Amino acid sequence: MFTRVLSLYNKKFSMVALLVAGNCATNRRIATLMELPLVGCASHRYNLAVNRYLAAYEPELAAVNSLMVQLRHVNNAAELAKYTDLKPIKRNVTRWWSTFEMMRRYKNIRDLIRQVDAVEEFIPTGATHKNLLELLEELKKLDSLCTRLQGESVSMSDVRVLFDQVADDNRDMASHLRPCAKIVHCPVFTVVLLKIENNFKLTATEARSVQRFVVDPPASSGKGKERSSSDNANEILGGGKQVRASGAASATYNDLAKVLPLTSNTVERLFSQCKFILTLQRSCMLSANFEM
Template identity: 40%
Template sequence: MVQAVEDLVPRPSSHRRIVQLLSKLGDLDIVCVKLQSEELTLADVRLLFDAVVVKYPVTASYLKADASIVHSPVFERAVVKVQGDRRLQVDEEAAVEPFLVVQPSSARQIKQVDFATATLRQAKKPRHASAQKYDELLSQLPPTSNRCERLFSQCKLILTPRRSSLLPANFEMLVFLRANRDLWSFTSLVGIDDAKKVVCARET
């Protein structure tokens, strides 16, 4: 019995590797939890992803800004720069052009001002990286990662070892109900059960 247990105990070198691995997994788990936040912006997600890529280069093929799984790298780059108030390149400006806010014409009454007044006014203007103004929707654009990470976490809670033999259709139904639990309640299920009983009674 003791010998059987001893075979399962890792050697000191293996134990050190396990501890290091757990530390790395802890870092990644914290990032995954942070990605589920509703307040997170696309720029915040890009910052987290870049930090993970620097620390764990093996993740670069999935987390880089130009990774193959990114649907629109140029658009994502443009949104990140708009949210960070940084200057856009030509291709990035073209990607977010539909969100460009047309400034109202200021040609109606232009007052003549002297050179000194014009200089002072120009100096007091906020110095943004880009002179273009974009729709506020672009600045508040949430990343898809927060909803996806939340869904994956819910899937992990549902697919416990005891439920590993669930049929895909049943698992999908449970995930759907859990993801949309704010749209239904216990009374909804009771109503469905009553409706089924009525249908069965009519059929008989």
């Protein structure tokens, strides 16, 4: 099937160097059958880690969700609408960001909810409410990292620094964010790409894993590489001096090994757009003729 899709666009299987997709079991199995390395989507991996972190707060989150469900009932919604235009938001258990939105909405309308007598018994109080407010502050921090991961300029080194910091701060998330986590399909390949990006020397085993990326070295111009004016800013933002490699890589690698996409967000957005455009009225349209 994969080969057939490639043929529609005059592409060959030999042109495929790697896969970038979510870390689900299906994608890992496909990568194994195709004998291709899978670079797991950083956003997908991060979302799974956040869901694991939220599991410890499930009783409190379930209470807020029950409150939101009650507020969405017709009579209660009409009563709440007398005091605010903000609508109650339920969470989607498969999308942690919806939990974040639900929590923000809960904080914004909590005082007004007390005006709705029918839901008074569902309003969290005491220690539960305090825990929810603390969780909301943590979710704000986690959301900022999630947004950063979706940026086009983020590098593999940036992702590794962010993941390591989050794993150190939240042990529950470490099982998904560590370099050798079970969810990672090709941990050695991922580490090698990180070394190539930072011009670290590879071992013989590591070099074999990226043999397909080796290219002929460019002709030397005889001029030394000047230090970029942004290096100092990067070091400051990184919180310290960058680690220097013990030796330069002995081979030259394709630029793809340094700039490959770390998330499948762009493709997923494309599929979402196609879903709205390729409706039942256009179901007979061939994929080769579909344009965005």
